[in-house]
Amino acid sequence: MMGRQATGREQLFYTFSMEDHVPEHHLLRGIHQFLDLSAFRQHMEPFYSSVGRPSIDPELMIRMLIVGYCFGIRSERRLCEEVHLNLAYRWFCRLGLEDQVPNHSTFSKNRHGRFRDSEAFREVFENVLSRCMAEGLVRGEGFATDASIIKADAQRQRGVPGDQAIDWGDLDEATRPVREYIAALEETNDPDTPRKSVSLTDPAATWITRGGPAFFAYSTNYLIDLKAGIIVDVEASAVNSAAEVEATRTMIDRVEDKFDLKPERLVGDTNYGSAALLNWLVNEKQIEPHVPVWDKSERQDGTLSRSDFEWNEQANEYTCPAGKTLRSDWRPMKHRPTRITKADTIIYRSHERECTVCPMKANCCPNTSFRKITRSIHEKARDVTRAIAMTDAYDQSGKDRKKVEMLFAHLKRILKLDKLRLRGFSGAKDEFLLAATAQNLRRMAKWLMPAAPETTLIPA
Numbered sequence: 235m236m237g238r239q240a241t242g243r244e245q246l247f248y249t250f251s252m253e254d255h256v257p258e259h260h261l262l263r264g265i266h267q268f269l270d271l272s273a274f275r276q277h278m279e280p281f282y283s284s285v286g287r288p289s290i291d292p293e294l295m296i297r298m299l300i301v302g303y304c305f306g307i308r309s310e311r312r313l314c315e316e317v318h319l320n321l322a323y324r325w326f327c328r329l330g331l332e333d334q335v336p337n338h339s340t341f342s343k344n345r346h347g348r349f350r351d352s353e354a355f356r357e358v359f360e361n362v363l364s365r366c367m368a369e370g371l372v373r374g375e376g377f378a379t380d381a382s383i384i385k386a387d388a389q390r391q392r393g394v395p396g397d398q399a400i401d402w403g404d405l406d407e408a409t410r411p412v413r414e415y416i417a418a419l420e421e422t423n424d425p426d427t428p429r430k431s432v433s434l435t436d437p438a439a440t441w442i443t444r445g446g447p448a449f450f451a452y453s454t455n456y457l458i459d460l461k462a463g464i465i466v467d468v469e470a471s472a473v474n475s476a477a478e479v480e481a482t483r484t485m486i487d488r489v490e491d492k493f494d495l496k497p498e499r500l501v502g503d504t505n506y507g508s509a510a511l512l513n514w515l516v517n518e519k520q521i522e523p524h525v526p527v528w529d530k531s532e533r534q535d536g537t538l539s540r541s542d543f544e545w546n547e548q549a550n551e552y553t554c555p556a557g558k559t560l561r562s563d564w565r566p567m568k569h570r571p572t573r574i575t576k577a578d579t580i581i582y583r584s585h586e587r588e589c590t591v592c593p594m595k596a597n598c599c600p601n602t603s604f605r606k607i608t609r610s611i612h613e614k615a616r617d618v619t620r621a622i623a624m625t626d627a628y629d630q631s632g633k634d635r636k637k638v639e640m641l642f643a644h645l646k647r648i649l650k651l652d653k654l655r656l657r658g659f660s661g662a663k664d665e666f667l668l669a670a671t672a673q674n675l676r677r678m679a680k681w682l683m684p685a686a687p688e689t690t691l692i693p694a
């Protein structure tokens with residue numbers, strides 16, 4: 235017999251427990267187990283007045299933001315609607331069925347006020363990282379670093395040529411990203427090399443081309459531990475090699491200062507193979523660089539390359555295949571100048587008189603009267619890195635590097651952070667910190683919680 239749903243009978247009292255309605259293997263249950271915001275409350279206390287009406291609980295806002303970043307809910311307006319409707323989200327945010335969800339405008343007010351002054355998002359990120367370490371997910375033996383480009387919330391049509399003087403108008407009337415940008419320029423007192431285009435909406439964003447129409451963007455830089463792929467630090471930077479390398483140095487120093495964590499090896503791609511960074515890693519930090527060395531010394535035209543010349547450390551000279559010497563200084567001087575170029579290299583030259591009569595000249599320096607060899611002042615660190623590249627451990631590091639690339643793919647596809655919603659470096663920093671926190675929480679829950687059975691997740 236066909237049944238009919240009973241309607242029109244209004245029940246006066248309900249016995250309802252949200253706890254019973256959140257599936258046992260729901261991701262938020264795992265995250266809830268490992269998220270402890272009691273230290274965060276203490277951290278925020280000095281930023282609230284001791285008198286007056288109670289504010290919206292900052293822990294509730296952080297819990298809501300974590301839901302948003304974990305499930306790719308990018309708009310705060312939509313996040314408020316989702317938390318209002320979704321039982322699991324309500325349960326995670328500790329909201330009862332009849333509790334009011336905060337208005338979406340509360341988030342922007344707090345973000346530009348207390349949360350930024352108190353570095354609230356970094357505090358939450360570090361709390362979560364401490365828990366990952368306590369759970370044994372961070373070994374500290376090997377770290378990997380990489381950067382990924384995230385589009386800025388700035389239209390390309392609002393860009394103006396970077397070599398033109400820009401009238402920003404009255405700064406009191408300007409938008410927050412513009413004020414931040416001008417303040418940063420004044421602080422560094424550095425006019426910066428003119429950029430091709432500057433956004434009037436978000437002037438700190440970098441104008442870049444990647445095989446299609448150019449756009450404005452920021453880089454998110456990750457430093458991860460290779461055991462479980464936990465992000466140990468994150469930093470926002472401009473999109474260029476120098477800024478990304480600087481971000482890596484900042485992250486390595488910060489993790490060492492705050493958590494006393496220093497890896498034995500650092501894995502990275504060619505971007506991190508500059509001589510200065512290798513020298514810093516090898517000689518200052520005693521970290522093995524598992525990165526490809528930037529090397530343009532091998533010639534492709536069949537003539538002799540630098541590797542065909544023998545280096546003599548004690549005599550500070552090269553010996554060519556014909557047995558002649560190449561020196562940085564041929565004339566005896568009382569006070570020898572260092573001869574270091576702007577690119578931190580020293581140029582070694584052969585003697586013209588010897589090359590002119592050399593039978594190998596056509597194969598060595600066919601277009602010049604003598605041979606020049608450039609040597610980085612950090613060549614020893616480069617040699618150490620080249621030796622590491624011959625080991626089996628380096629091959630393994632190449633495979634390990636995929637872990638950080640996977641995290642970026644996850645960030646863009648699952649967390650849907652392929653374009654920023656907030657503007658300015660501070661906006662990018664906030665978004666990257668929250669996304670990295672969400673990724674660490676998801677990873678901790680997936681590694682440490684028992685896997686869900688194949689059957690349905692909804693309890694009977």
Ligand code: SF4
Nearest residue numbers: 554584589592595598
């Ligand atoms: S050309 Fe000069 S530098 Fe080159 S092999 Fe001959 S002597 Fe040496």
